[in-house]
Amino acid sequence: MQITDTNVTKGNDGKVTVEFNGEGGEFISVRMAAPLDLQDEASVHHAKELMVQVATFGIPDEAFVLAQASAEENKEGIIEDVPEATPTTGSFSSPNTVG
Secondary structure, three states: OOEEEEEEEEOOOOEEEEEEEEHHHOEEEEEEEOOOOOOHHHHHHHHHHHHHHHHHHOOOHHHHHHHHHHHHHHHHHHHHHOOOOOOOOOOOOOOOOOO
């Protein structure tokens, strides 16, 4: 994303929101607890640090791939262990029939 503009908004609740605006209407918003006297430049710097932490230390790609593979193996095992069903014929009625 090519950043075209950055906005810093300080709320009365002790939160600072930094919006990184990009081309095509895209934007990334980072909301964080920060002292209200924090300068805008420092807020932008801290927001960038938070994004790096999320990108770097979020769910590692390898762990995500392993979790997906494990889920697929479990799903296949469950399907393989289910006996084949035989067609059933006859007359059936609901146990909750209102008469």
